[in-house]
Amino acid sequence: MIKRILFVVLALVVILIGTVLFNTFRFSSRQAVVTSLVAPETSDEALTHFTDALHFKTISYGDTSRLDSSQFLGFHRFLEKTYPLVHQKLKKEVLLKYALLYRWEGKNPELNPIVLMAHQDVVPIEEGTEKIWTVDPFAGVVKDQFIWGRGTVDDKINLISIMEAAEKLLKENFQPERTIYFSFGHDEEMGGKGAQAAAALLKSRGVQADLVLDEGGIISLEKVPGMTRPVALMGTSEKGYLSLELSVEKQGGHSSMPEKETAIDILTRAIVKLREKPFEPNFSPSTQGFIEYLGPEMNFLQKMAFANTWLFKPMVIGIYEKSAPGNAMIRTTLVPTIINAGVKDNVVPTIAVATINLRLLPGDSSSVIIEKIEQTINDDRVHIDMARSFLSEPSSVTDNESYAYKKIDVIAKRVYKDIAGSPFLMIGGSDSRYFDQVSKGIIKFSPMIDPIGFHGIDERVSLQSYQTSLWFFEQLMRDTH
Numbered sequence: 001m002i003k004r005i006l007f008v009v010l011a012l013v014v015i016l017i018g019t020v021l022f023n024t025f026r027f028s029s030r031q032a033v034v035t036s037l038v039a040p041e042t043s044d045e046a047l048t049h050f051t052d053a054l055h056f057k058t059i060s061y062g063d064t065s066r067l068d069s070s071q072f073l074g075f076h077r078f079l080e081k082t083y084p085l086v087h088q089k090l091k092k093e094v095l096l097k098y099a100l101l102y103r104w105e106g107k108n109p110e111l112n113p114i115v116l117m118a119h120q121d122v123v124p125i126e127e128g129t130e131k132i133w134t135v136d137p138f139a140g141v142v143k144d145q146f147i148w149g150r151g152t153v154d155d156k157i158n159l160i161s162i163m164e165a166a167e168k169l170l171k172e173n174f175q176p177e178r179t180i181y182f183s184f185g186h187d188e189e190m191g192g193k194g195a196q197a198a199a200a201l202l203k204s205r206g207v208q209a210d211l212v213l214d215e216g217g218i219i220s221l222e223k224v225p226g227m228t229r230p231v232a233l234m235g236t237s238e239k240g241y242l243s244l245e246l247s248v249e250k251q252g253g254h255s256s257m258p259e260k261e262t263a264i265d266i267l268t269r270a271i272v273k274l275r276e277k278p279f280e281p282n283f284s285p286s287t288q289g290f291i292e293y294l295g296p297e298m299n300f301l302q303k304m305a306f307a308n309t310w311l312f313k314p315m316v317i318g319i320y321e322k323s324a325p326g327n328a329m330i331r332t333t334l335v336p337t338i339i340n341a342g343v344k345d346n347v348v349p350t351i352a353v354a355t356i357n358l359r360l361l362p363g364d365s366s367s368v369i370i371e372k373i374e375q376t377i378n379d380d381r382v383h384i385d386m387a388r389s390f391l392s393e394p395s396s397v398t399d400n401e402s403y404a405y406k407k408i409d410v411i412a413k414r415v416y417k418d419i420a421g422s423p424f425l426m427i428g429g430s431d432s433r434y435f436d437q438v439s440k441g442i443i444k445f446s447p448m449i450d451p452i453g454f455h456g457i458d459e460r461v462s463l464q465s466y467q468t469s470l471w472f473f474e475q476l477m478r479d480t481h
């Protein structure tokens, strides 16, 4: 009897190992093979144009009344002066005073257009941190093989690269195959009303684009665990954004005779409950794509894990959960960001209010998530004020077989040697979320290599990133077939 049980167990183990190995060896590469082309040296002129663009303090403050129109209008004049052919040959429209929309007529009206996006605005320099910067953030300094300054990474490199590439091609009298739009919003860091207006205008004109390209993933040399090759991380979806205000109202009074439970107690208990019960982990379609496209390129153990998610999924999730960025890839996250109650040390407050910020995984709609929040809190005294909420649902997901994905994958491989391309879920938000109704082919990707200091101190991109970025947009414009 024991022998028979042992035999069955052994047979099962053999079958299991066999299946795991079979899946691993069958997990073959999905990478398109593309010959890369060496990028030309960046001209001094192109470099100066980029550093000049950094001088404009096109800052998005939280408070819209602080917007400095002279900086934005100055930036527009700078673009007109620096890119004369673009302004002669393309049709330009200004939306909401500052957002720019250009249209470059293509040769073939049968083909749907493409849209290249970037934003003009930058985040402010956090007060008190100016001194920590190695350089003046708006001076446009080139030093140690890097271009330094606020807006280098986010997102003037894309805007200037697009303009440079177009001006260069116009000098050759080049006309693209497809019509190309450039959409440069002015307030991406403040919600993106400019991009929203551009998307609405294009939609009203019946434009359906086969590709919309906006900032997002990057070329990463070493940041993807298990990969020894550079990876082009191409965002095929982005998480949603939801801020909710929770409030509790309960008679306060003198702190010398406190009630058993106060508004602060009730509110903080609700927050602790929410934090202790994370949302279910899940591989959204973009993360599933990441596994399928990069798994076969990884070292054996990782390849085996990714080839057999039916078995190793809990283990993979366990690894992802350990780091904050990894955790954000696999689930809807929730964190309190503002908490307010009380005015005086000896008064028990009557009202306690907290804001929680959530980032919704594609597939997790806000209504389902809010319902789960209410279930978890399970306390009628905690009120969610929907009128004071802010919501942007998760984006749709671009197909890995789409023209958009394949085109960006091929161009990335053409401009940077030995790249593996992969879909990827973008954690942050971008202006392109407004283009869901204009295109089913939205890709969030900036062709730069491991930028540094995004939204922070000493923001900078390498000279090689700029060279690659210029080359990328030129190749893309040349090849919109």
Ligand SMILES: [Zn+2]
Residues within 6 Å of the ligand: 119, 154, 155, 188, 215
């Ligand atoms: Zn940005």
